[in-house]
Amino acid sequence: MKELIMDYCKQLRLGGHIANNYENIKANTYEEFLVKVLEIAIQNREVVKKNRSIQQAKFDVLKTFEGYEFNDIQIPSGTTVDEIKSVSFIDKKENLILYGPVGTGKTHLATAVGLEAINRGKKVKFFRTASLVNQLIEAKEDGSLNKFFKQLDKLDLLICDEWGYIPLDIDGCQLLFQVIADCYEKRSVIITTNLEFSKWNNIFYNERLTSAIIDRLVHHSHLLLFTGKSYRLLNSSIK
Numbered sequence: 001m002k003e004l005i006m007d008y009c010k011q012l013r014l015g016g017h018i019a020n021n022y023e024n025i026k027a028n029t030y031e032e033f034l035v036k037v038l039e040i041a042i043q044n045r046e047v048v049k050k051n052r053s054i055q056q057a058k059f060d061v062l063k064t065f066e067g068y069e070f071n072d073i074q075i076p077s078g079t080t081v082d083e084i085k086s087v088s089f090i091d092k093k094e095n096l097i098l099y100g101p102v103g104t105g106k107t108h109l110a111t112a113v114g115l116e117a118i119n120r121g122k123k124v125k126f127f128r129t130a131s132l133v134n135q136l137i138e139a140k141e142d143g144s145l146n147k148f149f150k151q152l153d154k155l156d157l158l159i160c161d162e163w164g165y166i167p168l169d170i171d172g173c174q175l176l177f178q179v180i181a182d183c184y185e186k187r188s189v190i191i192t193t194n195l196e197f198s199k200w201n202n203i204f205y206n207e208r209l210t211s212a213i214i215d216r217l218v219h220h221s222h223l224l225l226f227t228g229k230s231y232r233l234l235n236s237s238i239k
Contacts, residue, residue, distance in 0.1 A: 017044040050118060057124045060161075063111040072104065072228030079222045084109075087117045090156055090188045095217055098192045100226025106192035109224075110159050113190060122156035129176070129191075130166045136175040145175075152179060157188045164195035164203045173204045177213055184216045191217065 006019040017040050025040075027033035054062070070081050083089060089096065096113070098106040114124045127135075139148040152158065158179070168176065183189050195203070197214055204210045 014041050014044070017041070053118045053123065054115070057114060057118065057126050059111050059114065059126045060107070060128070061111070062115065063108045064115055065112045068105070068108065068112060072226065073100075073109075074225035074227060076222050076224070084113065084222075084224075085116065087113055087120060087122070087157075089222065090117055090122055093185055093188055093220060095189045095191070095221040097217065097221050097223045098190065098226065099196070099223060100194065100228075102194055104226040104228045106226055107161050110161060110190045110192050114157060114159055117157050123154055124157045124159065125152070125155050126159040126161065129160045129163045132160060132179070133168055133172040133176055136179070137171055140171070140175065149178075149182065152182065153186075155187050157190065158183055159190045159192075161192045163191045163193040164200065167203055167205070170205070173206060173209055177204075177209055180213050180216050185220065189217065 002019060005022070006016065009016065009019050018037055021040055022037060025033055025036045027036055065085055075081060075084075079089065084096070096110075098109060100106060111126065114126055117124050136145070136148065139145040180189065197218075200214060201207055201210045204213065
């Protein structure tokens with residue numbers, strides 16, 4: 001009988017959780033038993049969906065808010081730590097710009113926000129900025145750029161890590177501008193950078209383009225300043 005249940009669950013794409021757990025269900029009526037069976041199916045489906053979303057987000061390393069300290073981060077008056085951790089800014093199509101020295105926890109925070117957004121049913125994608133630009137250029141060359149943009153259009157949150165670490169050529173600049181312009185007031189963006197706004201022209205080599213990008217990012221943004229020392233240096237084995 002259990003094999004038959006397993007087979008039916010497989011045909012209905014319910015996974016193995018029902019077949020593995022139905023014997024432990026305690027219920028006083030058939031209706032109560034059925035409700036609990038369906039609850040197992042729904043819970044399993046949500047877990048599968050969440051895990052798939054995490055894989056599709058392409059985080060470098062999974063990081064959460066557990067143990068994360070905000071002591072060395074200057075939070076602007078327009079938001080709070082609780083609002084950041086609850087990712088409520090995404091519903092308002094607002095952005096976060098995480099600025100500060102390397103190793104101070106910017107990528108950790110961006111990833112933790114992204115994971116929490118997925119937990120709340122949001123669609124998220126994580127890119128190192130240089131990788132995003134390379135993928136855009138490759139998509140343009142092989143004719144799949146529109147398809148790439150359509151994939152980005154489905155997101156609720158786009159994370160661009162290590163913004164400004166590598167200078168871009170003119171094609172890369174224009175494609176990245178198009179991404180940011182398409183996100184404007186439609187979806188949220190998180191940028192992590194160690195480069196102040198006045199030096200962004202060193203990335204894009206075009207004052208007009210630089211101003212246009214900054215204008216679209218800053219309009220609905222919260223700037224978080226990371227003032228601590230590098231966590232990696234503080235915990236280095238080299239003393």
